[in-house]
Amino acid sequence: MALYTRVKESIAVITLKNPPVNALSTAVRRGIVESLSQALQDEQVKAVVFCGENNTFCGGADIKEFSGSMSGPPLVPMIHSIEASEKLIVAAIEGVALGGGLELALGCHYRVADTNARLGLPEVTLGLLPAAGGTQRLPRLIGITAALELITTGRHISAKEALKLGIVDQVIEGNAVLAAMALALSVIGQPLNARRLSLQAPAWVPDVDYVCEAALARVKQRSRGAMAPVACVQAVRAAAMLPYSKGMEKERQLMDMLFRSSQARAMQYAFFAQRSAGKWSLPNGAQWNNTKARNVERVGVIGLGTMGQGIAVSLVKAGISVVAIEVDTKQLELGKKAVTAMLQRYAQRQGVSSPLHLLKFTLSFHQLRDVDLVIEAVFEDMNLKKRVFSELCKVLKENTIICTNTSGLNVDELAAVTDRQHLVVGMHFFAPAHVMRLLEVVYGSGSSPEAVAIAMALGKRMQKVCVAVGNCSGFVGNRMLKHYMDQSVYLLEEGATPEQVDQALEEFGFAMGIFKVADLSGLDVGWRVRKASGLISPDIDPVKPSRWRFGRRYCPLPDMLCQQGRLGQKTGHGWYLYNSPGSKEAKCDPEILKFLEDYRLKYGIIPRRISSQEVIERCVFSLANEGLRILEEGITAGPEDIDIIYLFGYGWPRYRGGPMFYAAQVGLSVVLEKLEHYHHLQPDVPSLEPSQLLRKLVAEGSPPIQQWKSHIKNLHSQL
Numbered sequence: 001m002a003l004y005t006r007v008k009e010s011i012a013v014i015t016l017k018n019p020p021v022n023a024l025s026t027a028v029r030r031g032i033v034e035s036l037s038q039a040l041q042d043e044q045v046k047a048v049v050f051c052g053e054n055n056t057f058c059g060g061a062d063i064k065e066f067s068g069s070m071s072g073p074p075l076v077p078m079i080h081s082i083e084a085s086e087k088l089i090v091a092a093i094e095g096v097a098l099g100g101g102l103e104l105a106l107g108c109h110y111r112v113a114d115t116n117a118r119l120g121l122p123e124v125t126l127g128l129l130p131a132a133g134g135t136q137r138l139p140r141l142i143g144i145t146a147a148l149e150l151i152t153t154g155r156h157i158s159a160k161e162a163l164k165l166g167i168v169d170q171v172i173e174g175n176a177v178l179a180a181m182a183l184a185l186s187v188i189g190q191p192l193n194a195r196r197l198s199l200q201a202p203a204w205v206p207d208v209d210y211v212c213e214a215a216l217a218r219v220k221q222r223s224r225g226a227m228a229p230v231a232c233v234q235a236v237r238a239a240a241m242l243p244y245s246k247g248m249e250k251e252r253q254l255m256d257m258l259f260r261s262s263q264a265r266a267m268q269y270a271f272f273a274q275r276s277a278g279k280w281s282l283p284n285g286a287q288w289n290n291t292k293a294r295n296v297e298r299v300g301v302i303g304l305g306t307m308g309q310g311i312a313v314s315l316v317k318a319g320i321s322v323v324a325i326e327v328d329t330k331q332l333e334l335g336k337k338a339v340t341a342m343l344q345r346y347a348q349r350q351g352v353s354s355p356l357h358l359l360k361f362t363l364s365f366h367q368l369r370d371v372d373l374v375i376e377a378v379f380e381d382m383n384l385k386k387r388v389f390s391e392l393c394k395v396l397k398e399n400t401i402i403c404t405n406t407s408g409l410n411v412d413e414l415a416a417v418t419d420r421q422h423l424v425v426g427m428h429f430f431a432p433a434h435v436m437r438l439l440e441v442v443y444g445s446g447s448s449p450e451a452v453a454i455a456m457a458l459g460k461r462m463q464k465v466c467v468a469v470g471n472c473s474g475f476v477g478n479r480m481l482k483h484y485m486d487q488s489v490y491l492l493e494e495g496a497t498p499e500q501v502d503q504a505l506e507e508f509g510f511a512m513g514i515f516k517v518a519d520l521s522g523l524d525v526g527w528r529v530r531k532a533s534g535l536i537s538p539d540i541d542p543v544k545p546s547r548w549r550f551g552r553r554y555c556p557l558p559d560m561l562c563q564q565g566r567l568g569q570k571t572g573h574g575w576y577l578y579n580s581p582g583s584k585e586a587k588c589d590p591e592i593l594k595f596l597e598d599y600r601l602k603y604g605i606i607p608r609r610i611s612s613q614e615v616i617e618r619c620v621f622s623l624a625n626e627g628l629r630i631l632e633e634g635i636t637a638g639p640e641d642i643d644i645i646y647l648f649g650y651g652w653p654r655y656r657g658g659p660m661f662y663a664a665q666v667g668l669s670v671v672l673e674k675l676e677h678y679h680h681l682q683p684d685v686p687s688l689e690p691s692q693l694l695r696k697l698v699a700e701g702s703p704p705i706q707q708w709k710s711h712i713k714n715l716h717s718q719l
């Protein structure tokens with residue numbers, strides 16, 4: 001709703017009330033229309049101030065309403081009547097003015113913001129465009145180029161930047177509502193036409209066509225198949241080329257197309273999935289709102305390799321003191337140099353003072369005696385990690401949390417060597433740890449809810465998107481990835497090339513195809529894991545290794561590449577060829593094509609043409625199938641957690657929602673049918689066998705993804 005109040009005789013204040021972000025729900029829009037009409041009818045009122053309750057102007061349209069049938073006053077005519085008002089209207093922006101919230105403010109004649117306010121048109125991140133006049137009014141206010149940048153990225157900007165761009169008229173420290181009233185009193189009576197953005201022409205740009213074409217090329221390259229950024233450019237171009245009313249018509253047409261799209265549904269799902277992952281819960285009933293996390297101020301980081309460096313940088317950026325440990329002076333100096341350089345660059349870019357005083361580098365475990373939490377980031381070796389954990393217990397305070405950054409080792413086995421199993425959790429960062437947003441917080445069978453809460457809260461402070469997951473081999477992300485990778489190499493055996501598989505995956509929307517990713521990470525990473533798990537042993541023929549291990553299909557191609565020293569980018573060749581070791585541009589390598597041909601000949605495999613559809617079905621459905629198994633086992637609380645892991649850690653295209661959402665969108669019965677088909681063709685690949693949960697969900701009529709949790713609960717109670 002909206003609250004109407006009269007102050008200072010001649011001023012009416014309309015306060016949006018819809019906690020927590022005053023989204024423009026049906027009730028709020030009704031309230032605005034009624035309050036505005038009251039203000040316009042009251043002869044004593046000369047000016048109106050719009051503001052939001054609880055120092056939050058407005059978070060935009062109510063996204064929850066998008067999935068139902070919309071009712072109540074529509075935004076476009078509502079904002080138009082604000083702009084057309086004969087009485088002066090000022091927006092007092094505190095907290096946020098986002099999406100429809102900013103569009104409402106753009107309909108007002110003046111805008112005042114407080115110094116901490118954030119503004120933006122983030123509709124593109126929801127698969128939409130600013131369709132309440134935002135694509136037409138903003139270019140008229142700040143010019144085509146700046147509007148294109150803001151609308152196509154959805155970036156939030158500070159009040160300071162908004163002032164510089166001309167979006168707000170004043171930025172004040174203190175009460176924006178009082179400042180808006182003061183501004184209103186100082187300009188009452190002045191003509192308003194010059195303040196009505198729909199009546200203005202966008203500032204002239206010498207070559208609008210060129211600017212828009214360049215923007216189009218940029219967004220197409222960046223968004224990898226997402227429709228909304230392209231539509232945003234088209235709408236802004238209409239603002240540059242057409243009169244306001246025609247531009248609005250174009251905005252509406254484009255919005256109609258986007259609003260109905262599966263991409264918009266996926267991105268709106270992703271918005272709520274991200275928030276749902278933050279509301280973690282454990283199988284024992286502990287959850288985010290019934291578990292207190294004590295504060296962490298000092299953290300120890302053990303190991304300053306690539307992961308440790310990134311973790312230390314993220315911690316310091318969050319204002320946390322770090323004691324960083326290495327085994328010898330040389331490693332310590334190397335780590336120190338890298339961390340210091342990263343933080344200095346960060347301070348320079350942000351224009352802040354360097355936070356290096358928060359860092360201490362040492363070789364001595366004794367320096368850890370005061371820390372509240374440690375993150376172990378040593379080499380991925382169980383025995384080494386166990387040794388580190390035992391040593392830590394000798395020096396740490398008795399309530400210090402011990403976290404491991406393992407990417408898949410058993411957290412319970414590690415906890416077992418400590419004197420505090422309840423205080424041990426996994427914090428699985430993704431490389432590079434100071435850049436990647438994802439953090440899997442892994443709870444073991446003995447981890448206390450408090451330890452999980454502390455790790456989740458620390459991750460959030462480090463600006464990570466945290467997902468609580470149970471302890472299993474590879475946790476969630478890497479466990480699922482294994483099946484996706486297996487299918488991709490089987491496809492090579494059967495006739496595909498690395499480029500063909502990668503192209504299909506990139507067209508699907510992945511940031512990078514699987515073989516390019518493997519070359520980037522280094523093929524030896526997986527090789528080491530396979531050696532440790534007994535899949536590679538000295539008695540296996542290196543020239544013609546078996547294609548089966550432990551009774552299951554196995555593809556030895558990656559091992560054979562490693563044996564040839566083809567480890568990826570770092571050696572200048574892997575699945576692709578690179579100009580030199582370390583260079584990034586992947587080129588098709590004729591040697592690999594020959595190698596694959598010889599391999600198929602040696603094993604009597606007749607190559608066949610493989611379609612992009614088959615690549616996607618086999619790689620993506622086997623990934624989703626494993627995700628369903630993870631849900632079945634209760635490793636995550638819901639499908640949203642899995643999707644967030646893939647969106648933030650594995651370059652999954654946001655406009656496809658995540659693997660679980662994608663499976664639901666394609667249709668669970670289709671996924672089931674395809675998996676049955678591929679499993680029939682590959683009976684020696686157990687992971688292709690449709691999961692029990694998939695069969696159950698299909699049998700129960702393929703409920704929407706939001707209802708899966710209750711079906712999973714029933715599955716658990718039947719087990």
Ligand SMILES: C/C=C(\C)C(=O)SCCNC(=O)CCNC(=O)[C@H](O)C(C)(C)COP(=O)(O)OP(=O)(O)OC[C@H]1O[C@@H](n2cnc3c(N)ncnc32)[C@H](O)[C@@H]1OP(=O)(O)O
Nearest residue numbers: 021023059060061062063064098099100122123131132275
């Ligand atoms: C056409 C389309 C038009 C005209 C639009 O306006 S589309 C909407 C455009 N607006 C946005 O995209 C803003 C979305 N919201 C955010 O970015 C953030 O929520 C925030 C910056 C406004 C606040 O961030 P934060 O303080 O971290 O809080 P949360 O993100 O956790 O949000 C708190 C709860 O509010 C719910 N929420 C937030 N925005 C909306 C919204 N626009 N509609 C409906 N609900 C919204 C959010 O889901 C959280 O709810 P719970 O999970 O706590 O139930």
